[in-house]
Amino acid sequence: MTMAAILPGLAVLALAVLCGRPLGHYIADVLEGKAASRSRFRLRLERVVYRVAGIDPERESGWKQYAIGVLLFSVVGALFVYVLQRLQVWLPLNPQSFANVTADSSFNTAISFVTNTNWQGYAGESTMSYLTQMLGLAVQNFVSAATGISVAVALIRGFARHTSKTIGNFWVDLTRTTLYVLLPLAGVMALLLVSQGVIQNFDAYREVTAIAPQADGSHVQTLAMGPVASQEAIKELGTNGGGFFNANSAHPYENPNTLTNFIEMFAILLIPIALTFTFGRMVGDARQGWAVLAGMAVLFVSLWLVAAHFEQQGNPVMAQLGADTSRTDAQPGGNMEGKEARFGIGASALFAAITTATSTGAVNSMHDSMTPLGGFVPMFLMQLGEVAFGGVGSGLYGMLIYALLGVFIAGLMIGRTPEYLGKKIEAFDMKMTSIAILATPAVVLIGTAVAVSAASGKVGVANPGAHGFSELLYAFSSAGNNNGSAFAGLSANTPFYNTALGIAMWLGRFWVLVPVLAIAGSLAAKKRTPVTAGTLPTHGPLFVVLLIGSVLLIGALTYVPALALGPIVEQVMMVGELP
Amino acid sequence: MVSQIRPVLVIFSFLAITTGIIYPFVVTGIARAAFADEAGGSLIVKDDKVIGSRLIGQNFTEPRYFWGRPSATGTSPYNPLASGGTNQGPLNPALAEAIKTRIDSLRAADPGNNAPVPVDLVTASASGLDPHISVAAADYQVARVARARGLPVDRVGELVAQHRDDRWLGLFGEPTVNVLELNLALEHVAVQVGE
Numbered sequence: 001m002t003m004a005a006i007l008p009g010l011a012v013l014a015l016a017v018l019c020g021r022p023l024g025h026y027i028a029d030v031l032e033g034k035a036a037s038r039s040r041f042r043l044r045l046e047r048v049v050y051r052v053a054g055i056d057p058e059r060e061s062g063w064k065q066y067a068i069g070v071l072l073f074s075v076v077g078a079l080f081v082y083v084l085q086r087l088q089v090w091l092p093l094n095p096q097s098f099a100n101v102t103a104d105s106s107f108n109t110a111i112s113f114v115t116n117t118n119w120q121g122y123a124g125e126s127t128m129s130y131l132t133q134m135l136g137l138a139v140q141n142f143v144s145a146a147t148g149i150s151v152a153v154a155l156i157r158g159f160a161r162h163t164s165k166t167i168g169n170f171w172v173d174l175t176r177t178t179l180y181v182l183l184p185l186a187g188v189m190a191l192l193l194v195s196q197g198v199i200q201n202f203d204a205y206r207e208v209t210a211i212a213p214q215a216d217g218s219h220v221q222t223l224a225m226g227p228v229a230s231q232e233a234i235k236e237l238g239t240n241g242g243g244f245f246n247a248n249s250a251h252p253y254e255n256p257n258t259l260t261n262f263i264e265m266f267a268i269l270l271i272p273i274a275l276t277f278t279f280g281r282m283v284g285d286a287r288q289g290w291a292v293l294a295g296m297a298v299l300f301v302s303l304w305l306v307a308a309h310f311e312q313q314g315n316p317v318m319a320q321l322g323a324d325t326s327r328t329d330a331q332p333g334g335n336m337e338g339k340e341a342r343f344g345i346g347a348s349a350l351f352a353a354i355t356t357a358t359s360t361g362a363v364n365s366m367h368d369s370m371t372p373l374g375g376f377v378p379m380f381l382m383q384l385g386e387v388a389f390g391g392v393g394s395g396l397y398g399m400l401i402y403a404l405l406g407v408f409i410a411g412l413m414i415g416r417t418p419e420y421l422g423k424k425i426e427a428f429d430m431k432m433t434s435i436a437i438l439a440t441p442a443v444v445l446i447g448t449a450v451a452v453s454a455a456s457g458k459v460g461v462a463n464p465g466a467h468g469f470s471e472l473l474y475a476f477s478s479a480g481n482n483n484g485s486a487f488a489g490l491s492a493n494t495p496f497y498n499t500a501l502g503i504a505m506w507l508g509r510f511w512v513l514v515p516v517l518a519i520a521g522s523l524a525a526k527k528r529t530p531v532t533a534g535t536l537p538t539h540g541p542l543f544v545v546l547l548i549g550s551v552l553l554i555g556a557l558t559y560v561p562a563l564a565l566g567p568i569v570e571q572v573m574m575v576g577e578l579p
Numbered sequence: 580m581v582s583q584i585r586p587v588l589v590i591f592s593f594l595a596i597t598t599g600i601i602y603p604f605v606v607t608g609i610a611r612a613a614f615a616d617e618a619g620g621s622l623i624v625k626d627d628k629v630i631g632s633r634l635i636g637q638n639f640t641e642p643r644y645f646w647g648r649p650s651a652t653g654t655s656p657y658n659p660l661a662s663g664g665t666n667q668g669p670l671n672p673a674l675a676e677a678i679k680t681r682i683d684s685l686r687a688a689d690p691g692n693n694a695p696v697p698v699d700l701v702t703a704s705a706s707g708l709d710p711h712i713s714v715a716a717a718d719y720q721v722a723r724v725a726r727a728r729g730l731p732v733d734r735v736g737e738l739v740a741q742h743r744d745d746r747w748l749g750l751f752g753e754p755t756v757n758v759l760e761l762n763l764a765l766e767h768v769a770v771q772v773g774e
Contacts, residue, residue: 004750053589065583072587080591123653126660135599142598143591171586178594183602190606191613197634200610200618205660208622208629211762214638215655223620223632224659229610230603247662250705252634253620258752315669318702322682324695324715331715332753337674337702338664341648341711344753348705365705366664369674467668489666574670 002327005308005346012262012350013297016269023181023270024277024289030180031153031173032282042180049175060166063521066154067514069170070147074114074510077140081110084136085128094129095204101127108498113140115509116148116391118235118242118361118484119501121493125224125245130202137242138231142186145238145271146177148393151513152275155397156282158523159421167520181271182237189233189267196263197256200229228253236267239391241361241484249351249364250340261347261364268360272296272389275396283421287539292399295547296357299388300381304353307370307377311335311349315371316574335374338366349374356381359391361484368463368471368487372574375487376567379474382481383563384555385440391482394509397516399547403538404433404519406550410536420538422528429522432515439511440480441558447476447504448562456496462489466573470566479504623763630763635659636710637759642688643727645712645720645765647758648699649681652707665703678702689723711755714743728769738764 050057061069085101088094101109105121112119113136122128128137150173157167194200203225210221228244232254235241245251255261273293280289312334314325327333332344339348348365355362356378367378381388387399404418404425411418411425418425451457451472461468471487478485479501486492492501537543610618621633631637636647638657653661667674681701686692700716717739725735742761745754 004746007750049589049593053586053593055586055590069583069587072583073591076587076591080595123661123663125662126653134603135595138603139595139599143594146594171590175590175594178598183598187602187606191609194606194610194614194618197617197621199620200607201620202607203619206620206622206629208631210637211630211759211766212637212639212641212644214657221631221635221637221657222660223635224662225620227603227607229618230606234598245662245706247664247706247708250664251662252636252706252708252710256621256634258747262751314698317669317675318678318698321675321678321701322695323678323698323701325698328715330718330754331697331699331713333698335669335702336699337667337669338705339702340705340709341699341713341716341755342709342753347752363705366666368666368668369664371669462666463668463671465670467670470668487666488663489668570668570670 005312008262008347009304009350012265012269016266016273017293020270020273021277024274025281027149027181027274027278028281030176046175050171053171055169055171057169057172060169062165063154063167063517066167066170067517070151070513070517071510073143073147073174077143078110078114081113081136081140082106084132085109088129088132091129091131093131093202095202096129098127098129104495104498105493108502111502111505112484113137113240113242114144115482115505116144116238116240116359116394117479117482117505117509118240119479119486119505120242120246120248120484121498123246124243130226133231133244134227138234141231141234141238141240141242142178142182143174145234145240145392146174146182148391149177149181149271149275150174150393151516152393152396153278153282155400155516155520156279158520159423160282160284161524162526162528164524167517167524182234185237186230186233189237189263190229192263193229193232193260196260198229198232198260199225199253200227201225202227224253232264233267235362236264236360237271239268239272239358239360241355243362249362250366255364257342258347261343261351264362265351265354268354268358268362269389271392272358272395275393279396285539288421291539291544292396292403292547295544296388296390296399298544298548299384299551300353300357303357303377303381303388304350307353307374308346308349310371310374312345313371335369335371338369340364352378353381355485356483357386357388357390359386359394359482361478363485366488367474367485368489372567372570375470376563378485379470379477379567380555380559380563382477382483383444383559384551385437386481386483387551394482394512398512401433401436401516402550403547404429405437406543406546407536407538408433409550410546416534419529419535422531423523423526424529429519432518432522436512436515437554440508443480443504443507443511444476445558445562447480447500448473450500451476454496456494460491460494460497462491466566466570470570473562473566475501476504480508482508623759631759633757633760634710635708639758639762642723644762645717645724645758646700647712648704648709649677649701650707651703657708659708662706662708664705664707692722694719710757710759712758714739714754714756717756717761724765728765730769730772734768735765738768
């Protein structure tokens with residue numbers, strides 16, 4: 001592997017850590033109510049909103065109230081996105097007069113965006129009106145991300161507090177995160193993107209007169225338009241990933257050059273990394289945050305390099321047919337099927353790893369056309385529960401759940417009651433941890449099993465052989481872990497997949513999120529136990545290894561049999577193609 | 580739960596209006612004022628006619644033009660109303676078949692050129708609208724284009740070199756050539772030579 005493949009990845013990581021630290025501290029300030037008080041305007045605006053809503057911002061709630069708030073807010077959000085799609089033909093900002101979206105597709109998309117998955121069963125440029133995109137989808141890009149951050153912070157409060165009945169006020173956390181964290185970042189990023197060529201307008205689609213005849217014999221090419229940059233910015237920052245266009249971040253109007261690609265990757269990593277610093281700040285020990293971040297980084301870097309290696313090595317079938325797949329100063333070489341010339345191999349493999357290590361699911365290349373082991377990486381990163389940085393909020397709370405499991409296993413080995421950050425981990429906490437950890441594998445594996453058994457599941461598969469199985473496994477891994485990327489050959493815009501994946505996304509989000517809040521409530525109520533010589537330190541290399549070990553243990557035990565039937569068999573077959 | 584109905588409705592409406600209406604309109608306003616060209620799609624205007632976008636590839640199949648990446652957009656190649664890739668897996672026989680056909684047609688258009696074909700010229704892009712090809716893919720086509728237009732090979736090679744977009748700092752991005760811009764420059768040269 002060349003420096004040119006590795007350096008951009010290290011650069012984007014380093015920059016995200018560098019900027020993530022102050023941002024993480026700022027997020028802690030915002031959610032502890034310190035930042036709002038710095039501005040009179042903010043304070044007045046917030047007070048008016050809370051008064052109309054009948055909320056006392058000073059009054060916190062227990063975990064059950066908090067969870068009910070999250071669930072109600074998500075249900076209302078889903079209904080709104082659903083209705084907007086079903087009525088769009090009669091609503092404004094629909095210059096192409098797109099028809100109302102079908103019931104099953106609307107259901108799938110509504111759940112998809114509310115759960116921060118952003119699986120795209122539809123093709124944006126031929127389905128969704130501008131109003132649906134901005135008021136339906138982009139709003140959820142903001143608030144589903146803010147919900148994730150709120151829940152993560154509620155869990156942190158569980159660690160940081162003791163003998164407390166409450167874990168925060170969901171409405172206040174949600175409002176402040178959206179207004180003071182996500183909105184300003186998105187505004188700046190959107191304008192940066194526009195300056196580089198990402199479009200931002202409400203124009204009708206534009207017909208241009210091409211210089212050579214197009215495929216239909218005419219000289220007409222019709223360019224899709226829309227308010228793309230504003231949506232693109234929050235799509236990456238909120239680790240959402242639902243593209244304005246079908247081709248997502250591979251589309252030149254979403255991601256026109258090397259710089260925008262770098263900005264987008266940075267934006268995806270920024271908040272998940274920042275939250276580890278929020279964690280360190282709020283529990284009063286920065287080293288705890290660094291330890292979690294280190295565990296995430298090791299998992300991410302090792303898997304990213306695997307993808308980069310195999311994509312650059314390319315597909316022997318292409319070389320045999322007479323294609324030049326070597327990397328030179330004049331061409332990227334490697335496996336260029338489903339990749340853009342401006343990104344080449346390095347930036348495509350890196351983006352694929354970043355988008356699945358987090359719960360983003362935006363793509364700048366088509367994962368379905370990756371080499372077997374290149375495509376294994378995004379799939380496995382999702383199956384690990386998206387904890388190597390992870391989604392905004394969901395990544396941190398997912399990783400902290402694994403931390404609880406890690407100290408529990410260590411506690412069993414040395415025969416002591418497990419503790420984490422001064423909190424004894426007891427039966428109730430471990431029950432909830434088990435539910436949270438086992439929920440997504442259950443959804444993924446049962447979903448895949450149903451799809452390979454049902455006729456209406458098999459009919460959607462595009463590629464023959466082992467790769468076809470990978471398409472199904474990838475789809476349910478993506479939905480169950482709220483990622484949203486796809487092996488997109490799968491024809492998923494059918495009633496079967498829209499329904500099955502919709503259910504998988506809902507369970508994958510809330511079957512984890514509610515137990516996490518329960519743990520937060522349980523931890524907050526506990527007393528703090530003093531540190532003794534027998535306490536396992538949770539900030540050193542030993543703990544980092546323990547953390548990575550628990551993630552890999554669960555991920556490998558759960559998924560290796562399924563992976564063996566997909567990418568691993570395919571790799572063996574591909575090597576067999578060699579002369 | 581009933582006590583939560585009012586908060587959920589008010590907070591949702593407030594956040595929806597802020598992030599779903601005010602935010603995109605403010606961004607559009609600033610974008611159109613500061614970056615009108617980019618916000619509108621980086622359009623190329625020639626003789627008062629919009630002839631395309633610098634960022635969106637067009638379909639070129641005649642030997643006298645440089646060809647872009649194979650495109651798998653819906654219904655026909657380079658259709659911006661249905662962006663996307665082939666999604667063919669690495670061992671899909673249809674992928675091998677497609678690559679073989681593309682190599683054959685490149686060779687048929689340029690008999691005698693038996694150099695290996697740069698891989699990006701025979702593999703479909705992710706968006707189907709890729710405006711670029713690699714520098715190698717442009718170099719590969721120089722002889723054919725020069726012959727079809729009756730231009731000296733050196734002159735066409737020079738044009739490619741002028742349109743080469745190199746790696747930033749030698750590390751970030753890939754060396755590419757914008758196919759539409761190259762072909763526009765080519766038409767310009769051809770007109771001059773013709774005169």
